Amino acid sequence: MTMHTRSLGTTGPQVSALGLGCMGMTALYGDADPSESIATVHAALEAGVTLLDTGDFYGMGSNELLIGEALRTAPPARREQALVSVKFGALRDPAGNWTGYDGRPAAVKNFAAYSLQRLGVDHIDVYRLARLDPAVPIEETVGAVAELVEQGYVRHIGLSEVGADTIRRAAATAPITDLQIEYSLISRGIERAVLPTTRELGIAITAYGVLSRGLISGHFSADRQLPATDFRAHAPRFQGENLRHNLGLVEELRKIAEHKGVSVAQIAIAWVLAQGRDIVPLVGARTRERLAESLGALDVTLDAADLAAIERAVPPTAAAGDRYPAAQMAHLEP
Numbered sequence: 001m002t003m004h005t006r007s008l009g010t011t012g013p014q015v016s017a018l019g020l021g022c023m024g025m026t027a028l029y030g031d032a033d034p035s036e037s038i039a040t041v042h043a044a045l046e047a048g049v050t051l052l053d054t055g056d057f058y059g060m061g062s063n064e065l066l067i068g069e070a071l072r073t074a075p076p077a078r079r080e081q082a083l084v085s086v087k088f089g090a091l092r093d094p095a096g097n098w099t100g101y102d103g104r105p106a107a108v109k110n111f112a113a114y115s116l117q118r119l120g121v122d123h124i125d126v127y128r129l130a131r132l133d134p135a136v137p138i139e140e141t142v143g144a145v146a147e148l149v150e151q152g153y154v155r156h157i158g159l160s161e162v163g164a165d166t167i168r169r170a171a172a173t174a175p176i177t178d179l180q181i182e183y184s185l186i187s188r189g190i191e192r193a194v195l196p197t198t199r200e201l202g203i204a205i206t207a208y209g210v211l212s213r214g215l216i217s218g219h220f221s222a223d224r225q226l227p228a229t230d231f232r233a234h235a236p237r238f239q240g241e242n243l244r245h246n247l248g249l250v251e252e253l254r255k256i257a258e259h260k261g262v263s264v265a266q267i268a269i270a271w272v273l274a275q276g277r278d279i280v281p282l283v284g285a286r287t288r289e290r291l292a293e294s295l296g297a298l299d300v301t302l303d304a305a306d307l308a309a310i311e312r313a314v315p316p317t318a319a320a321g322d323r324y325p326a327a328q329m330a331h332l333e334p
């Protein structure tokens, strides 16, 4: 495995070509093992991964506490190479329900104060609103993060799941390094308007869900039992006939993977890597085994014939089902 770097936009730092998304280590995909999660973060840093992604609302702060512990217990040189990207703004209630978004400037600074404490760091490398707060103009939220940059608490400003107009308004307010948004073989919506806009403005994409939350990893099966706390138990693409159809696409992908002597997950990640050097996939590995598989994608070369075969196997609109349940789709900008 060779760790290459990519630039986080024209104004951001160089980061490893793959980032580690830590959400599933405490939340949303059922139970996870804290010690294996920390070992996975350490193994990622050891392999040259520099970008770690979290959100203050993943496990109500527990994901940040876990990353804080992983950083504290990592060798100093590894700790120093880590860049932490944090999302804020999503509101929860004690039962874990999602109750809205808060992008008010005073709230932004409050969220940041708590995140710094939980992570045990003196600055956050990339700080971003998780979803647009419809009640607060993006200029106000980004302006508040820009003040945190001036004060040294934040290094760079990112965005998450917003559309082209919001990206332009945000970029007119302050330098934006990257947009975090879902992008995979079966989630290609950004190609129409978002990707042309970020490319015009010199903003990178940190792509999440490159394995569609495991659906196109080659490891997911129709008989897998998911606890109610697992996002996938409610995600349209994982339900009934949709799931059967989507796993059929995975079998087509498997034929290509087998022909190339790599795994399905590696093909799916390598396809995202091949879409442009401005795209940094965040892989959601939460075990060292899955991490090693994901990192193997860095050594998979896809030529034009491979890419064409992959797109024949999984055409752009082939997936069945929305990527979020309806209530959460409502928070996504077109």
Ligand SMILES: NC(=O)c1ccc[n+]([C@@H]2O[C@H](COP(=O)([O-])OP(=O)(O)OC[C@H]3O[C@@H](n4cnc5c(N)ncnc54)[C@H](OP(=O)(O)O)[C@@H]3O)[C@@H](O)[C@H]2O)c1
Pocket (backbone or CB within 6 Å): 020, 021, 022, 023, 024, 029, 053, 054, 055, 087, 130, 160, 161, 180, 181, 207, 208, 209, 210, 211, 212, 213, 214, 215, 217, 219, 265, 282, 283, 284, 285, 286, 290, 291, 293, 294
């Ligand atoms: N900005 C946003 O709105 C947003 C939304 C979602 C996520 N994110 C960020 O993006 C990160 C990645 O998203 P994601 O976790 O949904 O992405 P993902 O990489 O598509 O899915 C990760 C899941 O796929 C399964 N998997 C199977 N094989 C794997 C392999 N080789 N490597 C990694 N995972 C494998 C694992 O599930 P099992 O362990 O159950 O098999 C794992 O939990 C998150 O951790 C989070 O930091 C951002």
